[in-house]
Amino acid sequence: MLDDTFTLKKLEIFLAFMKAGTLADTAEDLGMSTVSVHRAIHSLEEGLKCALFRQEGRLLVPLPSALVLEERVLSIVASLDDAVKVTRETAGIYSNKFKLGALYSLTLNTVPRLIAGMKLRKGDLNIELTLDSNEVLFRKLKSVELDAILVSLEPGFRDDDFTCLPLFNDEVLLAVPADSDLSDASPLDLSDFREQTFVTLKKGFATFRDSYRAFDRAGFEPNVVMEVSDIFSLISMVSAGVGFALLPRRVEAVFENKIRLLPLKGMGDIRQNISMVCLANRERDPRILACIAECRTYSREL
Structure with missing residues (x-):
């Protein structure tokens, strides 16, 4: 088992030395002192419990063990770079x-x-x-x-x-079929519709939340005959006369041939x-x- 003296930083210094060939050139490339480079290489040997170089004058000459280590460490560093890339992309970072x-x-x-x-x-x-x-x-x-x-x-x-x-921000209005005889000349009182049937989105949708806020203010529990999972189905149900609904104004321009949106009295702040x-x-x-x-x-x- 490797001890704490065996670190990725020391391996990077080792690879830089194997590429540069001398302590001085390695130190210059890494912005370190030659003493620090030599200490890191010596510490690696201690951690591995085997020699990597032999001393020839002022030079360190790689042994076969150093060449094997270089080959394997280059592979490990490449795998680590790939692991970092894949991890970031999985998290949605630095991806297209x-x-x-x-x-x-x-x-x-x-x-x-x-x-x-x-x-x-x-x-x-x-x-x-x-x-x-x-x-x-x-x-x-x-x-x-x-x-x-x-x-x-x-x-x-x-x-x-x-x-x-x-x-x-978008106001919430009463949705009725396009051919409804209800007038939009003045705001309607939602409480007048307590006996009518309604269609709503399911719980969790913003329009569900705002609809029940309006019903609560109007003072009644709506007779909901259907809950749907998307606003397009909801509009189709209103158009077919299944029930009224409360919808944001932004849908009006696209579906004006299917529904009409009428303003409600005292609900202007529900947006x-x-x-x-x-x-x-x-x-x-x-x-x-x-x-x-x-x-x-x-x-x-x-």
Whole structure:
């Protein structure tokens, strides 16, 4: 078994000496003193418990043992470099792969624009997109399964573990079928709909959270006839007359032939604060910096 005198630093000095050939040249290459180089080589021999060189005047001449050690150590260093590279890439660091998470509703406009902008900034970037709920996206970000996420944050959200960049905020409105005879001339009172049926997203989605916040303020428990896993299914259910829903305004322009969004009285402060979020200890990653820069450009152009 090797003792504590056998270190990677000493092996690096040994390899440098085998390449340079003399103590003086090795010391110059490494920015060390010749005494320190000689001491490191001698310490290696002590750790290995065998001679690596023979003394010929002021020169150290490699023995066969030194040549074997050089060959094996070069292989070990190459394997170690590869291990570091693979480890970093597995963790998503210094890779051309960028894992972005987003809410389903943001694929209608925000996500395509951000991805297009990031590809212009870093053409070699391979972007993988994951769509899921607020809850799942945050969990995947914490476990470094995602590099950055586009989510809806609670008002006043603050956590030193995350870096957050606000993009825009979106009001929550009542979604009704496109052919509904309800008027949008003035805000509607949600409490007037206590006897109606509703369709919602499943728990964990930002729209689920905001919907129940509105129901609570209106003073009733909704008659939910269906819970779905994505906003597109939700819109289809509303369009088909299965039930009403509460949805963010950003879906209106794309689905105006299927649904109408009507303002609600006293609900103006129930808004979705859409932000880009990454881990604070990873914000200097070049890929994440490109995402941050593009998000800033996007928010300025809104």
